[in-house]
Amino acid sequence: MNHKGRTNPQVPRGGGSHPGQDPAGRERRASARLLAAVFALFSALLLAPAFGQSHNHGAAAETAQAQPAQTEPAQAEPAPAGEAAGAATASPIVSYHNATIFTLRTGIAQGRMVYIGVGGDIDGQVNPTLMVHEGELVQINLINGEGAEHDVVIDQYAARSAIVIGKNASSTFSFTATKVGEFAYFCSIAGHRAAGMEGLIHVMPGLREAMETEGADIVRDPADLPGPIGQRQPQVVRVDLETVELEGRLDDGTTYVYWTFNNKVPGPFVRVRVGDTVEVHLRNAADSVMMHSVDFHAATGPGGGADFTQIAPGEEAVVTFKALKPGIYVYHCATPSVAHHITSGMYGLILVEPEGGLPQVDREFYVMQGELYTVEPFGTKGMMEMDYDKLLSERPEYFFFNGSVGALTRSHPLYANAGETVRIFFGVGGPNFTSSFHVIGEIFDHVYSMGSVMSPPVAGVQTVTVPPGGATIVDFKIDRGGHYVLVDHALSRAERGLVGYLIVDGPENDDIMHAGPAQDGAE
Numbered sequence: 095m096n097h098k099g100r101t102n103p104q105v106p107r108g109g110g111s112h113p114g115q116d117p118a119g120r121e122r123r124a125s126a127r128l129l130a131a132v133f134a135l136f137s138a139l140l141l142a143p144a145f146g147q148s149h150n151h152g153a154a155a156e157t158a159q160a161q162p163a164q165t166e167p168a169q170a171e172p173a174p175a176g177e178a179a180g181a182a183t184a185s186p187i188v189s190y191h192n193a194t195i196f197t198l199r200t201g202i203a204q205g206r207m208v209y210i211g212v213g214g215d216i217d218g219q220v221n222p223t224l225m226v227h228e229g230e231l232v233q234i235n236l237i238n239g240e241g242a243e244h245d246v247v248i249d250q251y252a253a254r255s256a257i258v259i260g261k262n263a264s265s266t267f268s269f270t271a272t273k274v275g276e277f278a279y280f281c282s283i284a285g286h287r288a289a290g291m292e293g294l295i296h297v298m299p300g301l302r303e304a305m306e307t308e309g310a311d312i313v314r315d316p317a318d319l320p321g322p323i324g325q326r327q328p329q330v331v332r333v334d335l336e337t338v339e340l341e342g343r344l345d346d347g348t349t350y351v352y353w354t355f356n357n358k359v360p361g362p363f364v365r366v367r368v369g370d371t372v373e374v375h376l377r378n379a380a381d382s383v384m385m386h387s388v389d390f391h392a393a394t395g396p397g398g399g400a401d402f403t404q405i406a407p408g409e410e411a412v413v414t415f416k417a418l419k420p421g422i423y424v425y426h427c428a429t430p431s432v433a434h435h436i437t438s439g440m441y442g443l444i445l446v447e448p449e450g451g452l453p454q455v456d457r458e459f460y461v462m463q464g465e466l467y468t469v470e471p472f473g474t475k476g477m478m479e480m481d482y483d484k485l486l487s488e489r490p491e492y493f494f495f496n497g498s499v500g501a502l503t504r505s506h507p508l509y510a511n512a513g514e515t516v517r518i519f520f521g522v523g524g525p526n527f528t529s530s531f532h533v534i535g536e537i538f539d540h541v542y543s544m545g546s547v548m549s550p551p552v553a554g555v556q557t558v559t560v561p562p563g564g565a566t567i568v569d570f571k572i573d574r575g576g577h578y579v580l581v582d583h584a585l586s587r588a589e590r591g592l593v594g595y596l597i598v599d600g601p602e603n604d605d606i607m608h609a610g611p612a613q614d615g616a617e
């Protein structure tokens with residue numbers, strides 16, 4: 095299981111595929127766009143099923159090792175069509191795929207012979223229109239649903255399936271959609287096309303990325319963190335992390351291909367106590383493009399674990415470390431170019447509780463700040479492309495909490511009640527910008543400066559500075575209701591997405607603050 099020291103020559107070890115690093119950058123960028131487009135498509139099609147196979151992982155990883163990364167698997171070995179598109183991911187053969195897959199089952203609808211879509215957007219549709227983009231590799235699986243002989247033919251591409259004979263027989267074929275337009279697919283068995291077995295394949299011009307406006311929700315809910323450990327003896331704690339690349343929603347109508355731990359930004363909040371042994375199982379999803387790894391700032395040892403966890407898609411690595419010092423620490427991917435991996439979303443926090451835990455509060459939250467470097471200016475619709483030059487010269491377009499613009503305003507504000515004590519574990523993934531973290535309308539009662547819980551907290555703080563790769567803990571009691579605003583007090587960044595709400599239920603007009611002049615005798 096432990097792949098330490100193993101290298102995979104088929105997959106570039108970082109750097110190689112980053113656009114903009116060399117004079118050939120333009121061309122590479124173009125291919126990266128294509129790759130990204132293809133990937134986006136695949137993440138949509140296959141991500142959910144990819145999770146279902148996590149238990150097969152060991153075997154899948156071994157098989158994937160033997161697969162050249164460049165193989166076009168859909169052509170190399172068609173998946174059994176009877177399993178439908180989703181199940182195709184169970185085979186590592188199609189893990190590096192870059193095909194758009196449709197599955198059609200033959201059947202009868204309203205007295206006519208038809209094709210019926212299986213899985214994905216076309217599920218259940220009669221003679222579905224197959225939407226693809228120019229240049230995409232298209233794979234069509236045909237399943238015989240009722241027992242008569244059938245096939246699928248697309249004349250314009252000179253593409254056709256084998257004839258499927260007998261119920262549940264299946265066949266698969268693929269072709270590259272080089273011609274733009276609408277073309278018929280149909281059954282070539284005599285009379286079947288006229289009987290209803292005909293549909294359209296619509297090949298749209300341009301890359302898919304230009305059309306995509308929606309993406310997966312990659313936002314980590316700030317309330318999504320494990321509860322306090324408190325009193326218990328040190329033990330072995332297993333941590334499962336999966337590196338997943340997916341097209342996610344960056345803003346309304348704007349997406350980006352995030353690289354994540356466990357599909358969200360930041361990655362899962364890891365909580366252990368001092369003296370625990372942390373056994374980290376890092377799995378790189380089979381449909382990843384990049385190698386990934388993990389560096390725990392809470393660990394003592396080479397690369398914080400990154401030296402033992404550089405893994406190719408489909409692989410798994412295990413590294414174990416002792417949590418020697420309590421504190422709040424960042425973890426992040428440490429595969430070159432590290433800045434690229436971090437900006438794309440590969441960071442999270444680990445809390446190593448001191449013996450007995452932290453003082454109790456009513457609510458705890460998990461917030462991390464990051465910035466993103468896109469070719470397109472802030473506010474552009476469509477799918478964003480990472481800009482390596484901007485990354486190197488530290489000129490971000492986007493700043494955000496928890497992975498996207500609006501993550502902590504529109505989708506997941508922090509909620510509390512007046513009178514409660516609140517704690518925010520706040521970290522900066524970055525990769526480059528130091529945060530001047532502040533909650534507008536509040537004063538931090540306690541700040542665990544520099545993330546240290548071994549030193550006494552500082553009392554009564556307005557704004558706390560948190561460097562990239564650093565974290566802090568702030569506690570405060572909320573005295574009254576109202577909307578409070580989380581910001582980096584370098585407020586230009588709020589205009590680029592960096593803002594969050596703390597919505598507090600409770601009386602909003604009281605003697606601590608109220609509209610108008612001081613009231614007689616009250617103050």
Ligand SMILES: [Cu+2]
Binds near residue numbers: 384
């Ligand atoms: Cu990575």
